[in-house]
Amino acid sequence: MLEKIFIKNIGGIKEADLNFTGGLNVITGESGAGKSSVVRAIELLTGSRGGVKFIRVGETHGSVEAKFTDALISREINQNGRSKTKINGENLPLNDCAKITGSLVRIQNQFAQLELLDKEKQLEMLDSCLDEKIKNKTFKDFQEIYDKAKSSAEELRAIKKRRSDIEKQYSNAKEIFELVKIAKPEAGLEIKLENSLADLTHKISRRERAKESFDTLTGGLSENGLIENAETCFEELYEFMSDEDADEAKRSFENLYAVIKNLSGAFNDEENDLNSREEIEKRLGALRRLKRLCNIPDENELLNYCGEIYKNLQWLEASYKDLEILSVRSLDEKKKANALALEIRHARQEAAKNLELRVNALLNELAMNGINFKINFIGLQKLKRNGADGIEFILNDGSREGSIEKIASGGELSRLLLALQLSLPRQWLPPTIVFDEVEAGLGGRAAVLSGTQLKKLSKNCQVILVTHEASIAALGDNHILIQRLNGSTFMKNISGEERIKEIARMLSGSPDMTEALEHAKKLINEQL
Secondary structure, three states, X not given: OEEEEEEEEEOOEEEEEEEOOOOEEEEEOOOOOXXXXXXXXXXXXXXXXXXXXXXXXXXXXXXXXXXXXXXXXXXXXXXXXXXXXXXXXEEXXXXXXXXXHHHHEEEEOHXXXXXXXXXXXXXXXXXXXXXXXXXXXXXXXXXXXXHHHHHHHHHHHHHHHHHHHHHHHOXXXXXXXXXXXXXXXXXXXXXXXXXXXXXXXXXXXXXXXXXXHHHHHHOOOOOOOXXXXXXXHHHHHHHHOXXXXXXXXXXXXXXXXXXXXHHHHHXXXXXXXXXXXXXHHHHHHHHHHHHHHHOOOXXXXXXXXXXXXXXXXXXXXXXXXXXXXXXXXXXXXXXXXXXXXXXXXXXXXXXXXXXXXXXXXXXXXXXXXXXXXXXXXXXXXXXXXXXXXXXXXXXEOOOOEEEHHHHOOHHHHHHHHHHHHHHOOXXXXXXXXXXXXXXXXXXXXXXXXXXXXXXXXXXXXXXEEEOOOHHHHOOOOEEEEEXXXXXXXXXXXEOHHHHHHXXXXXXXXXXXXXXXXXXXXXXXXXXX
């Protein structure tokens, strides 16, 4: 709990040193005396931004130091906007300090009432009422399987998206790979193929001319050639030659004829050359088509691109199995998460019934008779980390029913929040709660009843209350008076006659009116 607070140059306070006790601590004083400056000082400890506006007029810096049961927390703010926070003498970032202070003290004001309208906060309140087994085990199991299911679903979506992207990006991959098989791309291939094709074409052309000449010599397949005509001529000449010369001439001609016949072997590679040219033309055509299809003119880039396609398509093929395994796993995890979420829902519905009973009983004690509080459940379309439920706090006044932000007045919200704090488990409460004029908007019996419930609440945690209501102030276990004299704010703990006079002032506007003093004594004595 908060034991002491030292305030310097905050709001209207030049310097103040206050002591608090357990139970109900009330802070009173005339309007404008600076009561809310104490609340502002505590707000600074809980991480309030824009602290510069809280610095006392004419001063360059302000500070707050609070002694809690197990921690000494301080914050100093300067006109330049900088601040320094410490816990037990150690400098800490404001956010870290605020988290620690926020676990020690909660400030209840109009902003806290607005927080009550937040659906997530409402669910937190309900969940604090759950059975310990549900809170400690079922919730833990659910969140573990939810995280796994979420991770699997994200992985599944990522795989499906990548598959879709690859299939879309490489929709013509089949044709590309067919062309790759034919072209067999390599660095500088197009020039190599063009040169090879030119050389081969020239060779084939020369062979064709040589073959025409050879056919003229041999006569080809259907006609007599020059050699056959020569043979006929030689046979006629043999008659005029000696036998020895004729035999020599015949042998020479036969040798020549044999040589010429053997020359036909020079044309045996003709088919191979034609096939080679066809193969080169096919590769060259495939390569050029591949470049146009991929819009990549450079063979090295083309090779890299084709390698990338190959890797992606390999992954695509392998991902079929991964996709199947992950789909089964994801479905199983979702089923388990849904089963646990349903168990949590049933527990919440049971807890909601009990919370409704407790709150409605307290609302009657807070002069809200005829107003019924209930909790509506809203099924979510998909799971969240806190389950499958949304809830809404509902009020029914007999003539109309609706969510609390539509039905409740400011005073009713204040009392509803108080009823909830009294109805929720003790561990949901922080060690200290600060109320800033919780009775605002209330009057008469409602204010008195609210004070009675605040007294009850102070049995479970320390309550610090800024109030203008005498009947509530009289309930305090510790009374702090704030006064403004000569432009400065002063405060002190009061008791005895000083306290009686302050209660009398709150009742009548005068600390010396006899009737008010008697009434003040009666109010205080009733609490003893």
